[in-house]
Amino acid sequence: MTPLHTLYSNNKELLFSINFSILPVKKTSRATRKKKERKMALNLNPIAVKYSHKYPSIALPPKPTLKSPKFLTASTLSSGSTAKEIPDDYFVVLVGNMITEEALPTYQTMLNTGDGVRDETAASLTSWAEWIRGWTAEENRHGDLLNKYLYLCGRVDMRQIEKTIQYLIGSGMDPRTENSPYLGLIYTSFQERATFISHGNTARHAKKYGDSKLAQICGTIASDEKRHETAYTKIVEKHFEIDPDGTMLALADMMRKKIAMPAHLMYDGRDDNLFKHFSSVAQRLGVYTAKDYADILEFLVGRWTVEEITGLSSEGRKAQDYVCSLPQRIRRLEERSQGRAKEARLIDHSLELCKVEVERCKGTTIDIECASNSVPVLFREVESLKKPFSPPREVHVQVTHAMPPEKIEIFKNLDGWVEENILVHLKPVEKCWQPQDFLPDPASDGFHDQVMDLRERAKEIPDDYFVVLVGNMITEEALPTYQTMLNTGDGTRDETAASLTSWAVWTRAWTAEENRHGNLLNKYLYLCGRVDMRQIQKTIQYLIGSGMDPRTENSPYLGFIYTSFQERATFISHGNTARHAQEYGNLKLAQICGTIASDEKRHENAYTKIVEKLFEIDPDATMLALADMMRKKITMPAHLMYDGRDDNLFEHFSSVAQRLGVYTGKDYADILEFLVGRWKVKDITGLSSEGRKAQDFVCGLPQRIRRLALGRAKEARLKLFEIDPDGTVLALADMMRKKIAMPAHLMYDGCNDNLFKHFSSVAQRLGVYA
Incomplete structure (x- = not known):
C-alpha cells in the first residue's frame, strides 16, 4: 500500500501529505482490458488482480506487527458459501438489527433533545456533547460493517433494505423522553443493554450455524454495546445519588410508557407492521424476547439498587414499588407472548431474502477486502498514537440562543409555508434511487465478474482523483453531525426526534436522502481495491467525534445561509468528480457522482428558497446574517477531518481538490456571486444603515475573493519553481509541446x-x- 503521506518525484519532496493510503496498481491498456473482458465472456475463470507493483518513488508504510482475523475477506464470504447455510429467519433478524444501526443520525438527534446535555453548536466542548459525538462515532461502525456483510453475502434484497433505511431515518423515533435527560438516559441505559443482548444472541446463533466470521462481527458489536451500557447506567446511578426522587419518578414514568425500540417506526413502503413482524421472528429465535425485557429491567433495578433507596416522597415511594414489582408482572405476560410468537410462525413479512443456489459457490474467489492490511482495533497494539481517542477541537466564541422571541416566532409561523414550498423538493422514497442500483449484484451469478470489471476500470484512474473521492466520501459519511447542526436552530429544531413540524420533517427526510450518498461511495471505494478502507473508517470515526463548527450560533438565519452555500459547493464538487471520471473512461463512477450531484442541486434549491423567503419577510436581519456568515467564512463540513496522524489533513485534501479543479477558490467566489444574484441582494431596499453596510460588503465580496484567489494561484506557481525548478521547467516544456487544448x-x-x-x-x- 502507498500512503500519500510523502510522495516523491526525482528524490525531491513535493507538495502534499494525504493520508488516504492509495494502493498502487499496475496500469493496463484498454486493449489488455478488452482482452480480459473477452476471456470473461468465454466463461474462463478470471484471475484475482495481484497488486504487486510498487512505485519506487513512494514510501510504503510498515507492515502491522500483529496478525489477526479480518472481518470481511474472500475466504469467509466466498460467494456466500457460509451464509447460504444459515436459515432465512436468522437473516430477517440480522437485517432488522442492521437497519436499526443504520438509522444512527436519528439517535444522535434524540440524545440532543435533552435540555442541559444537548450539543448546542454541533461542536460544543462540554463533556456531554463530546460524549454524544464520540458515542455516535463508535456506533457508526456497526451499521457500516453489518451493511457490507449483508451486501457481500448475497442473501438479501439490498435495494429493499436501503429503501427501508431511508424510510426509517425520515420517520425518526418517538421514545417519549420529552426533552428530559432523566428520561433520555434511562431510555439509553435500557436500550444499550437490549442491543448488547440482541447482537450477543445473533453471534451465538451464527457460531451455532458454523459461521465463525459472522459470530465475530456480531460479538464485536455486542462488546461495544456493553461498554456503552456501562457508561449510561453510570450516569443514571449518579442521578439517583444526587436527585433520587426525580430519578425514581422518571424511571417509573419511562417504564409505564414502555421502552420503544429505536426502529419501532420501521417501514419499507409495503408492510405497515414490519417492525412487529421483525420482532416476532426475533422472539421466536430467542434473539430478543419478552423475558429479555424483564431481565433488563431487573438487572437495572439491581444495578441502581432501586429497592434500597430511601428518603423518597410519597410519590417517589409509589414509583419505587411499581418499578420493583414490574419484572415479575412482565414475566407473567411472557407465556402469552410466546404463544403469539408460535402462532406468528407463518406471518408473511417483507424483509425479502435472495435464495442462494449451490452452483453460485463455483469459480475463483477474489479478495473483496480491497487492500486493507490492517487488523480490527480490538486486536491492535496501541503504540505512540498522537491522539489515541481525542479528535481535533476547534473553539470559537459563539453567542448561543441570541434570537429574540419575535424572531423565533417568524420561523414557527413559516411552518405551513415550508410544507407547501419546501417539502415538495423531497422525492418520495419509492421514487428515489438506492445505492444498490449502481453496484454489482451480490445475488447474481456474475457478481465476481462485475467486481473484477469495477476493479479493472478503477485501475485507470490516477491517485489524486481517489484522494478527492475519498475526501468527498468521508464528508458524506459524517451525516449525523449535519443533522445535529440543522437541529441547533432555535425555532426549527426537531424537539422530540419525531416532531411533525414541517421543519423537522424536512430535516429528517433530507438526512434520509443524504444517507444514500456516503453509503454508495463507501461501497464503491471498498470494492474498487484502490484505498485503505481501515484508515478511511478511522478518519470517519474521528470526524463524527469532532463534529463541525460552522458558527451558526443557533440562528436559522445563519444556518440556512450556510446550507444554501454548502449544498451548492457539494453539487459543484460531485459534479466535477463526475466529469473527471467520465474523462478517465469510468462511466459507472461518473454516473454515481453525477447522481449524487443531482440530489445536492435539488437540496440547494430548497435551502436557497428558504433564504429567499427570509429576505422577503425580514430583509434587514437576513442581510446582516448573510454579511456575518461571509465575514466568518463558510467552512466546509469536514474541516475538522483527522486520521490520527496528519493534523492538516483537510488542508491537504483541499489542495488536491484545488489542483484538480474539483473545488477551488474561484468556485467559492462563484457560489457567492450566484447566491447574491439568486436572492437579488443588490436590489433589496428599506434596509437600516447597518443593513446597507452589510449589503455593500456582500456585493463587493466576490471580486475581492477572486483577486485573492489569483494571487494565491500565482504564489503556488512560483512555489513550484522554487521547490523544484528543473521539474517545473520540464513540465512547462512538455505541456507546450503537447499544445494547450481549449x-x-x-x-x-x-x-x-x-x-x-x-x-x-x-x-x-x-x-x-x-
Whole structure:
C-alpha cells in the first residue's frame, strides 16, 4: 500500500501529505482490458488482480506487527458459501438489527433533545456533547460493517433494505423522553443493554450455524454495546445519588410508557407492521424476547439498587414499588407472548431474502477486502498514537440562543409555508434511487465478474482523483453531525426526534436522502481495491467525534445561509468528480457522482428558497446574517477531518481538490456571486444603515475573493519553481509541446464532427482568439 503521506518525484519532496493510503496498481491498456473482458465472456475463470507493483518513488508504510482475523475477506464470504447455510429467519433478524444501526443520525438527534446535555453548536466542548459525538462515532461502525456483510453475502434484497433505511431515518423515533435527560438516559441505559443482548444472541446463533466470521462481527458489536451500557447506567446511578426522587419518578414514568425500540417506526413502503413482524421472528429465535425485557429491567433495578433507596416522597415511594414489582408482572405476560410468537410462525413479512443456489459457490474467489492490511482495533497494539481517542477541537466564541422571541416566532409561523414550498423538493422514497442500483449484484451469478470489471476500470484512474473521492466520501459519511447542526436552530429544531413540524420533517427526510450518498461511495471505494478502507473508517470515526463548527450560533438565519452555500459547493464538487471520471473512461463512477450531484442541486434549491423567503419577510436581519456568515467564512463540513496522524489533513485534501479543479477558490467566489444574484441582494431596499453596510460588503465580496484567489494561484506557481525548478521547467516544456487544448475542444452538436474547429476559425477571423 502507498500512503500519500510523502510522495516523491526525482528524490525531491513535493507538495502534499494525504493520508488516504492509495494502493498502487499496475496500469493496463484498454486493449489488455478488452482482452480480459473477452476471456470473461468465454466463461474462463478470471484471475484475482495481484497488486504487486510498487512505485519506487513512494514510501510504503510498515507492515502491522500483529496478525489477526479480518472481518470481511474472500475466504469467509466466498460467494456466500457460509451464509447460504444459515436459515432465512436468522437473516430477517440480522437485517432488522442492521437497519436499526443504520438509522444512527436519528439517535444522535434524540440524545440532543435533552435540555442541559444537548450539543448546542454541533461542536460544543462540554463533556456531554463530546460524549454524544464520540458515542455516535463508535456506533457508526456497526451499521457500516453489518451493511457490507449483508451486501457481500448475497442473501438479501439490498435495494429493499436501503429503501427501508431511508424510510426509517425520515420517520425518526418517538421514545417519549420529552426533552428530559432523566428520561433520555434511562431510555439509553435500557436500550444499550437490549442491543448488547440482541447482537450477543445473533453471534451465538451464527457460531451455532458454523459461521465463525459472522459470530465475530456480531460479538464485536455486542462488546461495544456493553461498554456503552456501562457508561449510561453510570450516569443514571449518579442521578439517583444526587436527585433520587426525580430519578425514581422518571424511571417509573419511562417504564409505564414502555421502552420503544429505536426502529419501532420501521417501514419499507409495503408492510405497515414490519417492525412487529421483525420482532416476532426475533422472539421466536430467542434473539430478543419478552423475558429479555424483564431481565433488563431487573438487572437495572439491581444495578441502581432501586429497592434500597430511601428518603423518597410519597410519590417517589409509589414509583419505587411499581418499578420493583414490574419484572415479575412482565414475566407473567411472557407465556402469552410466546404463544403469539408460535402462532406468528407463518406471518408473511417483507424483509425479502435472495435464495442462494449451490452452483453460485463455483469459480475463483477474489479478495473483496480491497487492500486493507490492517487488523480490527480490538486486536491492535496501541503504540505512540498522537491522539489515541481525542479528535481535533476547534473553539470559537459563539453567542448561543441570541434570537429574540419575535424572531423565533417568524420561523414557527413559516411552518405551513415550508410544507407547501419546501417539502415538495423531497422525492418520495419509492421514487428515489438506492445505492444498490449502481453496484454489482451480490445475488447474481456474475457478481465476481462485475467486481473484477469495477476493479479493472478503477485501475485507470490516477491517485489524486481517489484522494478527492475519498475526501468527498468521508464528508458524506459524517451525516449525523449535519443533522445535529440543522437541529441547533432555535425555532426549527426537531424537539422530540419525531416532531411533525414541517421543519423537522424536512430535516429528517433530507438526512434520509443524504444517507444514500456516503453509503454508495463507501461501497464503491471498498470494492474498487484502490484505498485503505481501515484508515478511511478511522478518519470517519474521528470526524463524527469532532463534529463541525460552522458558527451558526443557533440562528436559522445563519444556518440556512450556510446550507444554501454548502449544498451548492457539494453539487459543484460531485459534479466535477463526475466529469473527471467520465474523462478517465469510468462511466459507472461518473454516473454515481453525477447522481449524487443531482440530489445536492435539488437540496440547494430548497435551502436557497428558504433564504429567499427570509429576505422577503425580514430583509434587514437576513442581510446582516448573510454579511456575518461571509465575514466568518463558510467552512466546509469536514474541516475538522483527522486520521490520527496528519493534523492538516483537510488542508491537504483541499489542495488536491484545488489542483484538480474539483473545488477551488474561484468556485467559492462563484457560489457567492450566484447566491447574491439568486436572492437579488443588490436590489433589496428599506434596509437600516447597518443593513446597507452589510449589503455593500456582500456585493463587493466576490471580486475581492477572486483577486485573492489569483494571487494565491500565482504564489503556488512560483512555489513550484522554487521547490523544484528543473521539474517545473520540464513540465512547462512538455505541456507546450503537447499544445494547450481549449476546455471545449470536444465540442459536438450531434451532426458536426468539426464543430470546435469551425468555432475556432470564426474566432480567429474576428480576432477574438488568434
